[in-house]
Amino acid sequence: MPDTTNPDNKPAPKDWTPELDELHLREEMTGGMGGPDKVARQHAGGRLTVRERVGKLLDPGSFREIGRLTGVGQYDENGRLVHLLPNNSVMGRGQVNGRPVVISGDDFTVRGGSADATNKSKALYPEEMARDLRIPIIRLIEGSGGGGSVKTIETKGHANLPGGQGQSFGSEQLMINMGEIPTVGLGLGSVAGLGAARLAATHFSVMVKEQSAMFVAGPPVVKGIGEDLTKQELGGWQIQLPAGGVDNAAENEEDAFEQARQFLSYMPNSIDELPPRTECADPVDRREEKLFSLVPRDIRKVYKMRKIIELVADQNSFFEIAPLFGRSVIAGLARFDGWPVVLLASDPFHYGGVWTSDACQKVVRMVDLAETFHLPVVYLCDCPGFQVGLEAERNATIRHGVRAMAAIEQTTTPWCSVIVRSAFGVAGGAHAPSSRFHYRFAWLSARWGSLPLSGGIEAAYRAELDAAEDEAAKLAEINERLEKLRSPFRTAETFAIEEMVDPRETRPLLCEFTNMVAPTLRPGRARMWMRP
Known part of the structure; x- marks a missing residue:
């Protein structure tokens, strides 16, 4: 039989130079992604390519790509490689602010980010790698990321049955990782189908204003049900953020990368570690005079709760999550004396701070995040109860409210409540877990009742x-x-409120709380962990 590996019958080389040359050739081909025209189209749309995104997000020089040679090769009649079309997934290991992460990214220049349904193992690989290495994963999502395009039926000769043995594209691993490692999703273009599921199945998600859109199915599909909409009208940030489909919006891709870095700075590498403490130059005994008069005596007047957060937390440490969803509750991550916490706070500017259906869902999500990654909770409460009226009933507010109460009661993480003003009714009573020890303080402006x-x-x-x-x-x-x-002093006489405090003492008290509870935190799997 002829030697097909040496069609020109050239003398065998003395070393491995030909193989090294072929390695470099294949790397060069896959590095070209979908080709110069597709790359130019990506840039013309104001979007970076996946490799540019990886380079800008990770620490310089830290990316170690895996599976770069994966793709579909084209060969001439002599078996020589003519072209290698890369797989549309770029992934590997790297670092963010010196900490290890796994990163995976969709290459929109190859098949518009739609997986070819032949290399599903490459899509699953980074999820398993992050899980087993016990480090966070960042997903750069642009495309469907599912079981292929419509044309895949023709190329494979049959249709895929979603789910089932041998048909998974990693969706079950997405859910498992929610209880194991921090997951971040950045929607950087049009995201649909399983791509949308990958973005939603995260602890923190971001989309870029006017550039990103997320939907179960895009405009061509929904046009078939009589809805003629643009991508932004169907699933832009102004749709998804108020709906709670995505957490935050970014001004541009660089802003999205920075938000990912910020979020991860509060997180441990996995549930097997505790959240990292940072150096704090902000004095723990800082007393802010503005707090003494910030809450007006007239209960009909509102005040800025975010100003209170700014005055009591470590300077510039508050990182807000989902600001346009469930707006009567402010939520995010903050630090007190360098210790990271989940911070919840009422916002009297929206429905007077009552718990709406959306606000209750937001509380559940943040409480579950705290429980999953061993973060204490600080709640600045001004809640006059659940929302009432026809809208509240149509939105099943009481069911979502009871679910939020259950989430709070099921937590084991340390909890500190500061009753700033109102705590009325069932929702007002849900300011702390009632079945275990918690820290609780009330400002002089506090008022409560059934x-x-x-x-x-x-x-x-x-x-x-x-x-x-x-x-x-x-x-x-x-x-x-x-x-x-x-x-409230009558209540304090019966020890139904533990401490009435001068509002100016709030920061010292919260810093004392975080330092007191830090030794009690334990790594490991939470009894109830976060779900999408």
């Missing part, structure tokens, strides 16, 4: 008011009497 007095006096004292000669004067008399009884 329900607010306003509106309730007329019903509770109807007979007395009807019998009065001057109903308005009687109402004022009853209100004054009840206001005195409702004083």
Whole structure:
């Protein structure tokens, strides 16, 4: 038989130079991605290529690519390689701020980011690598990332049955990793199908304004059901952020990369470690005079809760998550004396701080994040209860609210509540887990009860008011009497609130809390961990 490895019958080389030359040739071919025209189209759309993204996100020189030679080769009649079209997934190991990560990215210049359904093992590999190396994974997503395009049916000769043995593209590993390692998803273009699922199945997700869009199915598909929409109208950031489909929006790709770095700075490498403490130059005994008068005496007036967060947390440490979803609750990550925490806070600017259906879902997500990665929780509470009315009932607010309460009760992570103003009703009572020890402080402006007095006096004292000669004067008399009884100091007499504090002492107290509970944190798998 002829030697097909040496069709020109050249003398055998004395070393491995030909193989090295072929390695370099194949690397050069795959480095060209989908070709100069496709790369130019990517840039014309204002988007970086996947390799440029990896280079900008990771620490310089830290990327170690895996599977670069994977692709579909074209050969001439003599068996010589003519062209190697790379697999549309670029992945490997690298570092972010000196810490190891796994990174995977869709190459939109190859088949528009749609997987070819033949190299599913490469899509699964980074997920398994991150899980077993116990380090975070960052997904750069642009495309469908699923079982191939419509044309795949023709090239394979049959259709894929989603799920089932041998048909998985890693969706089950996405769910497993939610309870094992920090996962970050960056939607950097159009994201659909399994690509959208990969973005949603993360602890933190970002999309780029006016560039990214996420949907179950894109405009051509939904046009078939009578909805003629652009990508942005169907799944742009102004749709997905208020809906809670994606957490944050970025001004550009560089901003998205920076948000990913910030999020990971609060996270441990895996559930087997504790969140890292950072150096803190902000004095723990810092007392802010502004806190003493920030909450107005008139309960009808609002105030800026984010200003309170700014004044009590380590300077510039608050990293907000999902600011446009469930807006009556502010949520994110912060540090106190360098210790990272999950921070929740009421926002009286939205529905007066009541818990809406969306706000309850947001609370569940953040509480589960805290439990998964051993982060203490700090809650600045000003909650007058659940949202009421027809909209609240249509959104199943009470079911989502009870789910949030269950999530809080199921936590084991340390918890500290500061009642800034209101804590009324069932939702107001959910400011801390009631079945175990927690730290709790109340500001001088705090007020609480089963329900607010306003509106309730007329019903509770109807007979007395009807019998009065001057109903308005009687109402004022009853209100004054009840206001005195409702004083938080009366509650403190019974130890139903542990401590009433000067608002200016809040930062020292929260720093004391984080330092006190730090030795009690334990790594390992949480009893209840975060789900998408």
